[in-house]
Amino acid sequence: MNLNSYKLSFSIAWVHLVSKPKQTIIAMLGVTFGIGMFIALVSLMTGLNDFTEEITMTSSPDIHIYHDITEKRSSILEQINPEGFNWVHHQKPKNETSRLRNASQIIDLIRKDDRMIGVAPTLSSQVFYNYGSVQLNGLILGVEILEEDKLFDLQSKMKAGRLEDLLSYHEGIIMGSGIARKLNVKRGDRVVITTPQGFTRSLKVVGIFQIGIGTVDNVRSYANISMVQTILQQDQSYITDINIKVKDRHQAKGISRELQSKFIYKSEDWETANATMITGSNIRNIITYAVSFTLLIVAGFGIYNILNMTIYNKMKDIAILKAMGFAGKDVRTIFMIQSLAIGLVGGLIGLMVGFLLSYMIAQVPFDGGDIISLEHFPVNFKPKYYVIGIIFGVTTTAIAGYMPSRKAANVDPIEILRGQ
Amino acid sequence: MTTQSPYVLRTQGVTKYFYDPEKFQVLKNIDLTVNKGEFLSLVGKSGCGKSTLMYVLSTMDTDYEGQLEIAGERLTGKKQNELAQFRNNHIGFVFQFHYLLPEFSALQNVMIPALKLGKYSNSEIEHRAIEKLTLLGMQEHSHKRTSKLSGGQQQRVAIARALINDPDIIMGDEPTGNLDSYNSNIVFDIFKELTSVFKQTIIAVTHDDEFAKKTDRVVEMSDGKITRG
Numbered sequence: 001m002n003l004n005s006y007k008l009s010f011s012i013a014w015v016h017l018v019s020k021p022k023q024t025i026i027a028m029l030g031v032t033f034g035i036g037m038f039i040a041l042v043s044l045m046t047g048l049n050d051f052t053e054e055i056t057m058t059s060s061p062d063i064h065i066y067h068d069i070t071e072k073r074s075s076i077l078e079q080i081n082p083e084g085f086n087w088v089h090h091q092k093p094k095n096e097t098s099r100l101r102n103a104s105q106i107i108d109l110i111r112k113d114d115r116m117i118g119v120a121p122t123l124s125s126q127v128f129y130n131y132g133s134v135q136l137n138g139l140i141l142g143v144e145i146l147e148e149d150k151l152f153d154l155q156s157k158m159k160a161g162r163l164e165d166l167l168s169y170h171e172g173i174i175m176g177s178g179i180a181r182k183l184n185v186k187r188g189d190r191v192v193i194t195t196p197q198g199f200t201r202s203l204k205v206v207g208i209f210q211i212g213i214g215t216v217d218n219v220r221s222y223a224n225i226s227m228v229q230t231i232l233q234q235d236q237s238y239i240t241d242i243n244i245k246v247k248d249r250h251q252a253k254g255i256s257r258e259l260q261s262k263f264i265y266k267s268e269d270w271e272t273a274n275a276t277m278i279t280g281s282n283i284r285n286i287i288t289y290a291v292s293f294t295l296l297i298v299a300g301f302g303i304y305n306i307l308n309m310t311i312y313n314k315m316k317d318i319a320i321l322k323a324m325g326f327a328g329k330d331v332r333t334i335f336m337i338q339s340l341a342i343g344l345v346g347g348l349i350g351l352m353v354g355f356l357l358s359y360m361i362a363q364v365p366f367d368g369g370d371i372i373s374l375e376h377f378p379v380n381f382k383p384k385y386y387v388i389g390i391i392f393g394v395t396t397t398a399i400a401g402y403m404p405s406r407k408a409a410n411v412d413p414i415e416i417l418r419g420q
Numbered sequence: 421m422t423t424q425s426p427y428v429l430r431t432q433g434v435t436k437y438f439y440d441p442e443k444f445q446v447l448k449n450i451d452l453t454v455n456k457g458e459f460l461s462l463v464g465k466s467g468c469g470k471s472t473l474m475y476v477l478s479t480m481d482t483d484y485e486g487q488l489e490i491a492g493e494r495l496t497g498k499k500q501n502e503l504a505q506f507r508n509n510h511i512g513f514v515f516q517f518h519y520l521l522p523e524f525s526a527l528q529n530v531m532i533p534a535l536k537l538g539k540y541s542n543s544e545i546e547h548r549a550i551e552k553l554t555l556l557g558m559q560e561h562s563h564k565r566t567s568k569l570s571g572g573q574q575q576r577v578a579i580a581r582a583l584i585n586d587p588d589i590i591m592g593d594e595p596t597g598n599l600d601s602y603n604s605n606i607v608f609d610i611f612k613e614l615t616s617v618f619k620q621t622i623i624a625v626t627h628d629d630e631f632a633k634k635t636d637r638v639v640e641m642s643d644g645k646i647t648r649g
Contacts, residue, residue, distance in 0.1 A: 004538040012521075012532075019523040320519040323480060324533045324581075325508020327501040414475050417515060417593065 031346030039354020061243035118150030142228025161207025178218030319416035339401020347393035512582025572603030
């Protein structure tokens with residue numbers, strides 16, 4: 001088929017479309033609605049997913065190495081008599097500390113690995129924050145604050161004070177915004193903490209951070225490692241956790257497994273630690289695509305119907321075109337052009353509608369309360385989804401248009417021309 | 421066009437069956453030769469097979485036995501797409517119910533087969549289409565939508581359309597069947613002029629005896645056979 005022939009098919013298709021504007025517009029609205037809703041849904045859902053992923057990532061490291069003292073272990077009986085029939089009832093954990101032995105050597109080894117971005121040694125302790133006669137439960141983390149910043153980008157989470165203040169002030173503490181509010185303390189105030197072992201210490205608040213998750217901001221504080229070692233009455237090498245940030249987050253699982261077999265200690269990657277979050281976002285994705293797909297299928301049926309009707313009304317035209325020398329494929333082209341035009345124009349309008357809807361959703365105030373700090377709905381504006389949307393829409397209309405178009409191509413002109 | 425051969429169309433032993441509701445031989449061994457410039461009418465009672473024969477001749481019906489040759493080209497056994505191309509180039513059609521595309525103007529309707537053929541540039545095609553419309557006295561209606569024209573006017577546009585690619589043969593299925601006697605006469609006179617002045621070959625199926633009588637050659641059919649002519 002030559003170019004002229006395409007031009008002719010195009011102009012005939014065009015006349016068909018504009019001579020029945022109502023029908024054409026209704027078919028387009030179907031696609032517009034489908035794609036518009038797809039964009040709005042996907043933008044909101046992926047926006048939510050990205051948001052939850054981001055705040056989860058700020059609270060959990062890519063890989064976390066610790067000594068899991070509650071892990072199941074084989075009993076002495078089984079070690080001595082491995083072949084025998086052993087029965088040990090309700091074995092309790094051994095009395096051992098959660099200390100990571102040779103922590104500094106482990107850290108040095110991991111730092112040499114160029115797949116890692118940052119390695120942060122940590123130790124944590126349960127504490128009570130004393131507020132007058134009230135004691136609030138919390139958690140204090142002993143950290144190398146700048147290393148910790150590499151992992152969790154703490155600098156951007158600071159509401160008051162600077163991270164460096166912790167380095168220059170040994171007895172300092174950087175507090176979560178939630179607990180600071182409950183204790184009614186500001187930067188520069190002093191706060192008294194007590195460990196479960198009964199050790200009490202007065203610390204100066206040098207900064208306040210807000211990560212955005214209530215469960216973290218309401219309990220956590222950061223202090224220097226040596227300070228927490230002092231509070232716990234432990235020596236200089238006492239480290240309970242090592243947090244690692246890797247270059248490619250999706251390799252974390254493999255690296256974690258490698259580290260566990262190398263250092264024996266329990267090594268947990270972010271995917272395992274946040275399995276519920278990942279399941280949640282997967283389910284949201286499935287729902288989004290299922291709903292959008294359904295909408296587009298419905299739009300597809302609309303196009304199928306309208307094209308079928310058009311072809312039924314144009315039977316005589318098709319017959320005469322074929323008599324005049326239009327081949328089946330020329331006739332098919334005429335109707336395929338119509339459905340693709342409907343799909344493309346309807347789809348492009350749909351993208352605009354989708355963008356407007358997403359934009360409006362992004363303006364809706366959302367009060368996350370204490371749990372998460374969020375002012376508006378998180379909405380994604382990635383161009384990727386707009387590309388998917390238009391491809392999706394045009395494909396659906398092409399499939400919906402193909403069947404009636406093929407029917408038109410196979411019309412037997414004699415039946416029509418003789419039938420009257 | 422091959423000017424050497426005296427005939428434009430020839431069939432040999434064309435036989436056709438209908439299978440629904442039961443096997444029935446509708447065309448029996450038809451041998452027909454149509455010469456260039458001949459104005460031929462195909463007559464016969466309803467059901468004698470004259471329309472069926474014409475659709476075999478038109479190349480739109482390919483389900484037959486025997487041989488069909490038009491303009492020196494053997495058409496039996498060709499594929500649908502080739503036949504469509506052939507019709508575009510060599511055959512013009514005029515039907516009882518005009519069958520113009522209602523959303524297009526008269527001029528556009530006439531131009532479409534030429535645009536499809538793509539032999540001339542668009543401006544040449546438009547020029548030729550106006551020429552054909554002028555020949556049929558329709559030039560002042562050329563920009564009207566065909567749905568706004570009267571039956572006789574529509575049929576004249578249809579004839580202009582049939583002529584646009586200078587076909588070897590024009591086929592008409594009851595071309596005056598839907599027209600009053602005034603318009604019938606106009607259409608007949610146009611056909612007559614085309615054959616005598618422009619040496620155009622025309623085959624028209626008709627059951628209008630008046631019309632048939634005035635043509636150059638009458639082929640009468642009965643029970644699937646040619647009984648006269």
